[in-house]
Amino acid sequence: MTIFPSLFFDPFLKASLPLLATATETDTESSALIIAGVLLSLVVIYFASKLGGEICARIDLPPVLGELVGGVVIGVSVLHLLVFPEGGASASDSLLIQFLLKTSDLTPEAAQSVFATQSEVISVLSELGVIILLFEIGLESDLKELIRVGPQAAVVAVVGVVAPFATGTAGLIYFFHVPTIPSIFAGAALTATSIGITAKVLAEIDRLSSKEGQIIIGAAVLDDILGIVVLAVVASLVKTGEIEVFNVIILIVSAGAFLIGSILIGRLFSPLFVRLVNEMKTRGQLLLAGLIFAFILSYIAQVIQLEAILGSFTAGLVLAETEKRTELEEQIIPVADIFVPIFFVCVGAKTDLSVLNPAIPSNREGLIIAAFLIVVAILGKVITGFTVLGQPQLNKLAIGVGMIPRGEVGLVFAGVGSASGALSASTDAAIIMMVILTTFVAPPLLRVVFKEPKVALEEQSN
């Protein structure tokens, strides 16, 4: 029945198939189980993020806090569903892998490698999450608006970065004898105001367009940039392991050069970007072109010893100035919705809150450090409002209070610091405590320092 017998090599085919099957069976088996493990992790992560977010939204707290706390609950501190090898966990510590063992044909021997690969994949997804988050923050920022709001916002931003950074770092080194690098890291984590949380809270109390609101937003945008430069500098310091003035200068110059250079080159390139995207006919052209740009800048930032997030943030800033901004913002929302929660939940899951248990004497340092950081974090921002001189009608306390929430960017510091191994567990947990508390405390405080908007409106109309 064979038509062209000389052309076909049955023995080869027949022999090669079982061989192929044997060689790749374990691979295929474990790659199918890696997918199963990743799917299960994502289900748990999304569930925790939504449950936490919804609970927070109902008790009038920022949903992002709920995602973090949701991560804490499923992570190493409580349920052990999502644990990571770098925290010292093995496959047998992961409830998720135990569930996989029970529900699939995963063998205990293969469990460790599935655990390792699945954790690596989730970690990369969480890194992509923060890269995409900063791209979105960049898109929502506005260089021109920033320039308009002018010197007041700049003073508020700079004081709000320098004061808590200097006080926090110096305090940790001199009062608490924390080594220099973790002190700088913790100080740096005190700098950046969360533009997302601040803007959301201002919108909720109807004060986004007030003069105070404008200054807060402008300063928060500037703060974001300053904070990212500080993060990049600090993270690079951690990488080199010591503080060399030459290195710091190089890093500040390269961070500045990268930021300014990318923005200038990006502005030259953005008309070409818009023309190219308009020419393209296939689905997703704008989103993929935007992500290609963001990922290239992230790659460059990463390999020149800065952080990938600085690249994606800059890409967002550049593209925010094009006519494609609104369209791109709309398209990035669902992408951010599925990637960003992975980051926050993983930060929470990796946080070992057991170091804050005051019953164990050695843990008390974490709590004391947290208390110190919280005081510095709040006072260091509250004073910023009073740096705006000569405008007596301005609610200066409100400006300072508006700068209190640290939110995403503070967590980025905690995440990067903990991933880099620079932060001890207690300092890391203290930073997260500080972020949680400042974010918790800001929304109710803002309502106190601003008059109730309805009352204000009634007073105006009377």
Place this chain on the structure above:
Amino acid sequence: MTIFPSLFFDPFLKASLPLLATATETDTESSALIIAGVLLSLVVIYFASKLGGEICARIDLPPVLGELVGGVVIGVSVLHLLVFPEGGASASDSLLIQFLLKTSDLTPEAAQSVFATQSEVISVLSELGVIILLFEIGLESDLKELIRVGPQAAVVAVVGVVAPFATGTAGLIYFFHVPTIPSIFAGAALTATSIGITAKVLAEIDRLSSKEGQIIIGAAVLDDILGIVVLAVVASLVKTGEIEVFNVIILIVSAGAFLIGSILIGRLFSPLFVRLVNEMKTRGQLLLAGLIFAFILSYIAQVIQLEAILGSFTAGLVLAETEKRTELEEQIIPVADIFVPIFFVCVGAKTDLSVLNPAIPSNREGLIIAAFLIVVAILGKVITGFTVLGQPQLNKLAIGVGMIPRGEVGLVFAGVGSASGALSASTDAAIIMMVILTTFVAPPLLRVVFKEPKVALEEQSN
């Protein structure tokens, strides 16, 4: 200067930091480079997919073809930018890793582990891509419409699955002496019509709402489901390594039970889903709730030895029946836009077209198999139109031609088959050749067999 000396443990802190730094320095270093590698891979993948897609869109071919060809160009066949360890490549074969070595501080020693992890991450992203693609196809499908189009579509679908499957499998076994399992796989790859490509081509020539168009779409939807069941059955057969009638029955029953069971349970559950999503207040609630549902079904499908894609497709079908369909479809588009190209480009990149080089005698079998598959693929679908009896005014040739393109689903077969190790390189390449050719040939053929729409309209109005 120490305030509470007894509470702080400087020696611990000072000693633990360098320890931590040493233990995690390589990890941090390589994890930063894994991110860099993944970012670079994504840039290359997105660039290839858009370049290929745009070229195809300009010469009037489906963009998905361009993504596949783009993958072939950057993959193991041509540029070696994106290669995978399961294809036998090592870090030194990957141009991308070589680029990383040149642009970053990656050491040649660490290169192999960065290459392995980065490839694993891209493979998982590509798997998530096909899971999300099938979720989207499920959302775009419509059980009720299918029932309306009725028996004609069903006959066309069933004949269009059985005829090429039986002819293809039998032909490969008896004429070409290919072993049974790869023959069944290749036969199965001949079954599923690409609903996306067919619908798009029909829309382009303005025939989507014609009676022929309705039957084609209905049959293509059914075909999609049949094809996925066939894929699940075949992939499971590959996993167990042999054909056992009992296994086949178990699998068909479990595939059927899973599909019908999920749809029935899903329908009961979907009002709760809609109520829950309406109750939720945080960003991304619908998308994440939908993905949680899709990933749970994917996980179940995966662990009961079916394929994850069957789960996400079913989840899409169920959610397509809720009032949230349109909103969810809109939100899934950007997500699919960033995930799905990774799948198609990776399928292309993993395809070693060198096995089709006719200069090497042993390669000729791949070409001959491809020629055979192409003939069966076209004839097996063209005859389906003529199974619609008693409607002489119907353009039966057009119905059959409309069923020719295999597109995504055919590539899913090739991808799953090649990943599972069941397909020899030549059979795998032959299937891809068949998919490429049927997809290439359908759009121009459809224009020939349908009269020009303008002429038809003029005849009507005369």
